[in-house]
Every structure is written in structure tokens, then in C-alpha cells.
Amino acid sequence: MDGDQAHWLGENDFNLFRSSVPISEQEIWLSFYQLHKDKIQVQKQNVAIEKLKIIIQATFKLSNQKGFTLMSLRDLSRETNMSMGSLYTYIGSKGQLAEMIHQFLPHIFNLCIPDLSNSIKSARERLQRFIRGHVFITECLHDWFFFAFMETKHLSRANKKLAMKNELNSEQWLEKIISDGERLNEFASVDRFLMGLSIKSLLQNWYVKRTTYRQGKVTCEQYIQFIEQMINKMIEKR
Amino acid sequence: MDGDQAHWLGENDFNLFRSSVPISEQEIWLSFYQLHKDKIQVQKQNVAIEKLKIIIQATFKLSNQKGFTLMSLRDLSRETNMSMGSLYTYIGSKGQLAEMIHQFLPHIFNLCIPDLSNSIKSARERLQRFIRGHVFITECLHDWFFFAFMETKHLSRANKKLAMKNELNSEQWLEKIISDGERLNEFASVDRFLMGLSIKSLLQNWYVKRTTYRQGKVTCEQYIQFIEQMINKMIEKR
DNA sequence: GTCAATAACGAACGAGCGTTCGTTTTAATT
DNA sequence: AATTAAAACGAACGCTCGTTCGTTATTGAC
Structure with a gap:
């Protein structure tokens, strides 16, 4: 009953957990893209995933430094080397950017x-x-x-x-x-x-x-x- | 050796603690005023304390609702019924307002x-x-x-x-x-x-x-x- | 009642914000 | 090489922000 799934209940098995669950780098960004596909104007999946990754990681970095509210989209534009207009084809709005991140968590949590x-x-x-x-x-x-x-x-x-x-x-x-x-x-x-x-x-x-x-x-x-x-x-x- | 001070170590003694320590409403605002006396332009102590209390409490309320960054000083002006100019005779700047609150905590903590x-x-x-x-x-x-x-x-x-x-x-x-x-x-x-x-x-x-x-x-x-x-x-x- | 001193006022300023959109560049297809 | 669709661009717009400061109102001593 608790065969494969239970492996990571042993000691020292963080790595076993990782491999038993779809949260490799790739899988995370793919899941994230799929969850928000409809809100993203860019159509090519590869392009979209690559850029989303850059945007979200930059958001984490800047939010850590000054908080999300104090992070301006010009900061984000600078950090990602993307233009303002280009950003908007991915994020919809600043508020939606935050919400996309938030919404992803229960999604991945229930998965794991x-x-x-x-x-x-x-x-x-x-x-x-x-x-x-x-x-x-x-x-x-x-x-x-x-x-x-x-x-x-x-x-x-x-x-x-x-x-x-x-x-x-x-x-x-x-x-x-x-x-x-x-x-x-x-x-x-x-x-x-x-x-x-x-x-x-x-x-x-x-x-x-x-x-x-x-x-x-x-x-x-x-x-x-x-x-x-x-x-x-x-x-x-x- | 641990005479009076130890009273509030008994059970159910939150009130005993309160009375053994200078944190009544009055004492708090007085301490706060004294800590920041030099930064406040208003000179009459009674006036200053009364207004500071209004300002800080409004800051807590608005920050709870939308966060400190998203709280504008116009919000604060509305909530306190004070003009922008008047606010500035108490707080110095928006940043200083936050710092005054922060600085007060270790002060009162060490006291208690x-x-x-x-x-x-x-x-x-x-x-x-x-x-x-x-x-x-x-x-x-x-x-x-x-x-x-x-x-x-x-x-x-x-x-x-x-x-x-x-x-x-x-x-x-x-x-x-x-x-x-x-x-x-x-x-x-x-x-x-x-x-x-x-x-x-x-x-x-x-x-x-x-x-x-x-x-x-x-x-x-x-x-x-x-x-x-x-x-x-x-x-x-x- | 007068007169300084103090406190309160709020319009005005410049900076920077989120957002838009007409244009240009890039990539893919033929 | 030409065509077309997708993606990136960034100046411009309207707005709100924190802050200032010349003015008005209030206070209290004499």
C-alpha cells in the first residue's frame, strides 16, 4: 500500500523525495506556464517559459531587496533586460504578476x-x-x-x-x-x-x-x- | 532576591505583570514621546503626545489594511483629520515614521x-x-x-x-x-x-x-x- | 485686548509610478 | 527574397506620491 510513495519517509531522503515528485526545475516552470497559459499573450511555449522564468526570478530577487510594492516595473525591466511593453505581454499587470505566483503554490502543494x-x-x-x-x-x-x-x-x-x-x-x-x-x-x-x-x-x-x-x-x-x-x-x- | 519582580511568574498572572512594568497606555505614549522628542517640531508635550497617539494608531490601522508602503500620507491625513503640513511637524518624513515605531520596540523590551x-x-x-x-x-x-x-x-x-x-x-x-x-x-x-x-x-x-x-x-x-x-x-x- | 509664539493648514511641485499603443525588429514560411 | 505573423520596443499619458512652504488660525502671557 505504501510502496514507492513511501520511500522518502526514510532517513536522510530529501533526494528521494525530490525524485518522487514533479518538482524539477523544468517541471516547475512548465506547470507554472500551463497554469497561466490563458493569461499570457506570447504564444510559443518555449519562448514563454524561458522569459517567465527570468521575470519571476527577477521578481523574487527585487522583492527580497525592497519588497514587492517598492519594486517598480522599471526595476523589473532593467533586471530582466526586457522592455516595459514586452513585460506586459507576459504579466498582464503588476497585480496579476503577484497573483500568478500566489496561485501556483496550492497547485504545486496538492500535487506533492x-x-x-x-x-x-x-x-x-x-x-x-x-x-x-x-x-x-x-x-x-x-x-x-x-x-x-x-x-x-x-x-x-x-x-x-x-x-x-x-x-x-x-x-x-x-x-x-x-x-x-x-x-x-x-x-x-x-x-x-x-x-x-x-x-x-x-x-x-x-x-x-x-x-x-x-x-x-x-x-x-x-x-x-x-x-x-x-x-x-x-x-x-x- | 526575587521578591517583588517575581510575582508575575505565578500562574494566571498577566495582570500582575502589567502592573509591575511601565506599560500602561499613558506610560507607553510618554516613553515614545521622550524617545523621539528631538525629532518632533511641536513643543508642547501634551499636544505632541496626544497627536502622536492618533498618528501612530492610524498608521497601525492603515498598515494592517494595505501595508505601510501602500498607505499614502494622504490616507493618513484623512484618517487622523490632520493636514499634510501638520503631519510633517510630527513625523519628519514617511520613512522616519516607520523608523520611530521600530526604534521604540527594543527600548520598551529592555525596560520590561x-x-x-x-x-x-x-x-x-x-x-x-x-x-x-x-x-x-x-x-x-x-x-x-x-x-x-x-x-x-x-x-x-x-x-x-x-x-x-x-x-x-x-x-x-x-x-x-x-x-x-x-x-x-x-x-x-x-x-x-x-x-x-x-x-x-x-x-x-x-x-x-x-x-x-x-x-x-x-x-x-x-x-x-x-x-x-x-x-x-x-x-x-x- | 494685544501681541508674539506656536501649531495647523493645503495648494503646489517635481519625481516616479503603472500602463498603453503605434512602431520596429525578429523569426518562420513560402 | 518576399511575405506575414509574432514578439519586443520605449516614448508618452494620466495619475498619485512624498514633500515643501507661504499663509492662516490658535493659544496663552501680560
């Missing part, structure tokens, strides 16, 4: 961490998969998640609601796993709400404070091991 | 959680004081800390460095307490670096996700109890 509640009965394993999947994905797509975390303010009302819903979703997912574990007698009794939010916080911290962890030479496997230890001590039965 | 490493020997107690002090202060000054967390991007290079240094300071402080506890044989052996950052993450989560905790009807005492339990399970000797 599918709902496991039917196929996998053990709550402990579902929790483990969620935690490791989360850290691994945010490790692969750090720039994307960091951008989304920092620049929530600039979304349209509709997309802001969507972002909040996704956020809420993953919190409720965690709560569900915890209460299942408790019901199945796998976990000790804890406050589901606080436990879920705390796990979420620790998971987010991995990409929000990435520079700090890099400086301390912490790998994502080490981080997973540490927070799993912390979480297990809370939920393990004595 | 002094360095306890000399007077208090027990690492466990120092850790407890730090955690509870942190949650209590960020509970009292939520708008300030939330603003500072969200709007780091708009600081001058000098003040950005300062903010990072303060951040780093509190992380190193935690690391120090943890390694002291280990050395004094109070704590079990854990990864200081990861433990410090994790605690920091949980502490920040209290004010970053405040709305969520409010909705879940979690009080700050309950939050403290929960994360202390989580932390203790990691550091307690078996």
Missing part, C-alpha cells in the same frame, strides 16, 4: 502532498508525511513560499480570501490528523488547536528564517528530525 | 525584560521569565510588534541592521540560557541553536497569528502553559 486520509490509516504516518513533505517542498520552492509569506498584502480581495482559506486548510488538516491519532489511541491527549498551530509555526519557520538556518549549517533532514522529536514528545503516550 | 543573568542563577527561572515576559509584552503591545514584523522592508540600511541585531540578540540570549541550563545540569542536552530558534518561532507566533488565537479563544496564559510544556519536554532530564 496529496490527501492521504483514505489510503493511509495510521495517523502517525500521515503526520510524518505531512511534516516531511512540507519541509521538503518549501526547501525546493523556497523563493516561492517566502515571497507568498511576505507579500500577502498585495492580493485582490478574492485572492486574499483564497490564501487565507488555504492557510486555514492546512491548519485544519493538522488538527484532523491529531484528533484522529487521539481517537485511534496512537497519540496522547493534547490541545489539537494549539498543537496544530504550533506545528504550522515550526514548519513555516523553516522557509521564513532560511538564511539563519543556512548560517547555522542545519540541513532540512536535521530540522525535520528536531521538530519531529519535539512534536512526538507532546503526542506520545507514556 | 532586563538582563537577568546576574541576579538570577537558575536557568530554568530565567527561561521562564523570558518566555512569559515575551508573550506578555507582545500581548500588551501587539500592534507595535505586528507592525515591526510585517514592515521590516522599509527601514533604512542602518535601522535594518539594527533590527537584525536585536533579533539576533534575543536568539543568542535564548541559546545562552539553554547552554547555561545544560552546564548547570538543570536541562537535558539539546541542540541549542535549533531549540533557541524554535522557541523564538513559537513566541513570535503569538503576535503574528493573534487573530487566529483570538478566534480559538486562547488566552495568553493558556498559550504560555502550552509552549512551556512543549519546551520542558525537550529540556527536562529523565
Whole structure:
């Protein structure tokens, strides 16, 4: 039942995770292009993907420096070596640029961490998969998640609601796993709400404070091991 | 040795903390005024404090809605019922407004959680004081800390460095307490670096996700109890 | 009631923003 | 080599921004 998919649950298996999931460089930009195909005026796929990559990466770079709002499209034009007019055939508008990035995340997230509640009965394993999947994905797509975390303010009302819903979703997912574990007698009794939010916080911290962890030479496997230890001590039965 | 100051280390003592520390409404605005006295053109203290309060609170409100960068001074003028010219006699410039708020935080923080490493020997107690002090202060000054967390991007290079240094300071402080506890044989052996950052993450989560905790009807005492339990399970000797 | 000193005012300015669109360059097809 | 469609270009437009400053209103001491 948990054959191939479960490989990356072993120790030290970030690379196994990567190869079991469609998030190579190529696949990411292809997915991104396909998701937004209809909004992009440029028609040749190869050209579009290549330029989109340049634009988005420049957006990440400039947003890191001064924030998305303070990044002007003239900055972006300079950084990408594209004219203003050319930019607009790819991004539609500045606002849409931000929204395209935001919308990509739940898309890729669901692709890599599918709902496991039917196929996998053990709550402990579902929790483990969620935690490791989360850290691994945010490790692969750090720039994307960091951008989304920092620049929530600039979304349209509709997309802001969507972002909040996704956020809420993953919190409720965690709560569900915890209460299942408790019901199945796998976990000790804890406050589901606080436990879920705390796990979420620790998971987010991995990409929000990435520079700090890099400086301390912490790998994502080490981080997973540490927070799993912390979480297990809370939920393990004595 | 730990007479009066230690009162708020008991259970359910948020109010005791508040009364043991100079952060009543009045005291906050007075401190803020005094810290920035030299930059404010208006000379009468009463007038200045009253107006500053209006300006800063409006800044918090508007920044929450659209972010500091997207908040124009015309928005601020409308919200405060003050003219553009009048605003400028208080804030100097839009950038300085942000910096005044940022600079206030380490000021008030050090006032409320002094360095306890000399007077208090027990690492466990120092850790407890730090955690509870942190949650209590960020509970009292939520708008300030939330603003500072969200709007780091708009600081001058000098003040950005300062903010990072303060951040780093509190992380190193935690690391120090943890390694002291280990050395004094109070704590079990854990990864200081990861433990410090994790605690920091949980502490920040209290004010970053405040709305969520409010909705879940979690009080700050309950939050403290929960994360202390989580932390203790990691550091307690078996 | 007078008169300085202080505070508030708001129109005006120049800079820079996001966006548009008529034109030019490039690439592919015949 | 000619034709045509696609893509890139960048000057120009209208607008809003942060900021200034000459003027008006308010205050409080005498």
C-alpha cells in the first residue's frame, strides 16, 4: 500500500523525495506556464517559459531587496533586460504578476502532498508525511513560499480570501490528523488547536528564517528530525 | 532576591505583570514621546503626545489594511483629520515614521525584560521569565510588534541592521540560557541553536497569528502553559 | 485686548509610478 | 527574397506620491 510513495519517509531522503515528485526545475516552470497559459499573450511555449522564468526570478530577487510594492516595473525591466511593453505581454499587470505566483503554490502543494486520509490509516504516518513533505517542498520552492509569506498584502480581495482559506486548510488538516491519532489511541491527549498551530509555526519557520538556518549549517533532514522529536514528545503516550 | 519582580511568574498572572512594568497606555505614549522628542517640531508635550497617539494608531490601522508602503500620507491625513503640513511637524518624513515605531520596540523590551543573568542563577527561572515576559509584552503591545514584523522592508540600511541585531540578540540570549541550563545540569542536552530558534518561532507566533488565537479563544496564559510544556519536554532530564 | 509664539493648514511641485499603443525588429514560411 | 505573423520596443499619458512652504488660525502671557 505504501510502496514507492513511501520511500522518502526514510532517513536522510530529501533526494528521494525530490525524485518522487514533479518538482524539477523544468517541471516547475512548465506547470507554472500551463497554469497561466490563458493569461499570457506570447504564444510559443518555449519562448514563454524561458522569459517567465527570468521575470519571476527577477521578481523574487527585487522583492527580497525592497519588497514587492517598492519594486517598480522599471526595476523589473532593467533586471530582466526586457522592455516595459514586452513585460506586459507576459504579466498582464503588476497585480496579476503577484497573483500568478500566489496561485501556483496550492497547485504545486496538492500535487506533492496529496490527501492521504483514505489510503493511509495510521495517523502517525500521515503526520510524518505531512511534516516531511512540507519541509521538503518549501526547501525546493523556497523563493516561492517566502515571497507568498511576505507579500500577502498585495492580493485582490478574492485572492486574499483564497490564501487565507488555504492557510486555514492546512491548519485544519493538522488538527484532523491529531484528533484522529487521539481517537485511534496512537497519540496522547493534547490541545489539537494549539498543537496544530504550533506545528504550522515550526514548519513555516523553516522557509521564513532560511538564511539563519543556512548560517547555522542545519540541513532540512536535521530540522525535520528536531521538530519531529519535539512534536512526538507532546503526542506520545507514556 | 526575587521578591517583588517575581510575582508575575505565578500562574494566571498577566495582570500582575502589567502592573509591575511601565506599560500602561499613558506610560507607553510618554516613553515614545521622550524617545523621539528631538525629532518632533511641536513643543508642547501634551499636544505632541496626544497627536502622536492618533498618528501612530492610524498608521497601525492603515498598515494592517494595505501595508505601510501602500498607505499614502494622504490616507493618513484623512484618517487622523490632520493636514499634510501638520503631519510633517510630527513625523519628519514617511520613512522616519516607520523608523520611530521600530526604534521604540527594543527600548520598551529592555525596560520590561532586563538582563537577568546576574541576579538570577537558575536557568530554568530565567527561561521562564523570558518566555512569559515575551508573550506578555507582545500581548500588551501587539500592534507595535505586528507592525515591526510585517514592515521590516522599509527601514533604512542602518535601522535594518539594527533590527537584525536585536533579533539576533534575543536568539543568542535564548541559546545562552539553554547552554547555561545544560552546564548547570538543570536541562537535558539539546541542540541549542535549533531549540533557541524554535522557541523564538513559537513566541513570535503569538503576535503574528493573534487573530487566529483570538478566534480559538486562547488566552495568553493558556498559550504560555502550552509552549512551556512543549519546551520542558525537550529540556527536562529523565 | 494685544501681541508674539506656536501649531495647523493645503495648494503646489517635481519625481516616479503603472500602463498603453503605434512602431520596429525578429523569426518562420513560402 | 518576399511575405506575414509574432514578439519586443520605449516614448508618452494620466495619475498619485512624498514633500515643501507661504499663509492662516490658535493659544496663552501680560
